[in-house]
Amino acid sequence: MSxxxxxxxxxxxxxxENYSGQDxxxxxxxxSLFLIRESTISEPISRVNEPSFCMILQGEKEVLLGEERFLYGPGQYIVASVNLPVTGQVTKASTESPYLALKLELTPTDIVEMINETDLPYNQEKKSKRAMYVSSAEPSLLDAVxxxxxxxxxPKHIPTLAPLIKKEIIYWILQGPHGEALKQIAVEGSNGSKIRKVIDHIIKNYIEPFRIEDLAEIANMSVSTLHRHFKEVTAMSPIQFQKQLRLQEARRLLLxxxxxxxxxxxxxxxxxxSQFSREYARMFGFSPRVDINRFKEKHVNE
Incomplete structure (x- = not known):
């Protein structure tokens, strides 16, 4: 990154820098295209990261997925191929040299169309890959972006040309060293696409308890196979995934x-x-009440 x-x-x-104008x-x-600017190092922010491609042009950022840490900086990009509960933090930024990035949201349909149009090969029986990864941008990808x-x-050219260039960007991502991680989620019948269906179910029903056998039925997998592929894709178990969703929503409501x-x-x-407070403190570093007070004090002082 140097x-x-x-x-x-x-x-x-x-x-x-010129277009955003503010943090x-x-x-x-x-x-689906967003520009991002931050002139200060941020506190860790927990949220559900939607399927997307995000490239940094200046500054650095850290993203935590379960116990896995992704650090990326200028000329690198991070891809999330499914909805994932993550914690992100801008780790390098200043008024003189702000963090600058752009994000392009993706959908399985976007990816399937590109795979079908180019006949990119994919082996459905392959081992599932992590649904989030960091890679360095090749000149061809940078040029398209x-x-x-x-x-x-x-703006008059956007309706015609933007969809075509977005397809080209997806093409170069798929051609990259980690392209298989993106393909697996979009190809119907693949292990990755089955896990995506389970993820969507948990996100829609995160408040409700679930039986692991019911999730296995949604995926058309055995319980042990579901556990293995779910962890390969998300870096956590279904229960841990649900817990992160619950705690993220709780923090949003509290703040x-x-x-x-x-x-x-x-x-x-x-x-x-009591269980809620213990798990909240374990994830965010503070008990719910302390976290509320910290947030209030911060905004009073701003």
Whole structure:
């Protein structure tokens, strides 16, 4: 990450700096494309990371998936091929040299169309791969991303050209060293696509307890096979996955103004407030009440 940035990286960084104008995630007139700028090192933020491609042009970021840590910086990108509960933190940023990145949201349909159009081979019986990975951007990928961003300067071309360039970006990602991780989620009948269905079910019903046998039935797998593939894809077990979803939603509700810890614990599916508080502190580093007070003090001082 200390290598000198390429001309393409420099152009993209300058473009994001000029176009965003302020900190935060900025939507653009290109559907599914977002520009990101942060001038300070952030606190860890937990959320569900949707399927996406995110490239850093300046600064650094750390993402935690279960116990796995991903650190990436200029000229690198991170891909998430399914919805994943993660904790992310900008680790290198300043007013003089802000964190600059862009994100392109992806759908299984986007990926399937590209696979079908190019006849990219895929072995459905392959071992499942992690649904999140970091890779270095090749010049061909950087060139496509730069051309997509440039369309923001000529909006009349966006409806026609943006979908084509997005397809090209997906093509280069699929051609990359970790392309199989993206293919596995989109190809119907693959182990990865079966796990995606289980993930979607847990996310939609995260408050409710589940039987592992029911999840195995959704995936059309044995219980042991489901456990193995689910952990290969998400870096955690189905129960751990559900727990992260519950705790993330609980924290969102608490920091949004709800102060009744017992009520929040119940709302996200916990029957025991003490268990909820223990697991909350283990994930976020503070008990729910301490976390609420920290958040209030921070905003009072700002």
């Amino acid at each position: 290598e000198k940035p390429s001309q393409q990286q420099q152009q993209l960084a300058k473009f994001i 935060g995630v900025q939507p653009t007139s290109i559907p 730069l051309r997509l961003a440039d369309l923001l300067e000529v 949004a103004g709800s102060t009744d810890v017992a009520e929040i614990a119940f709302r996200v599916g916990y029957e025991s407030q």
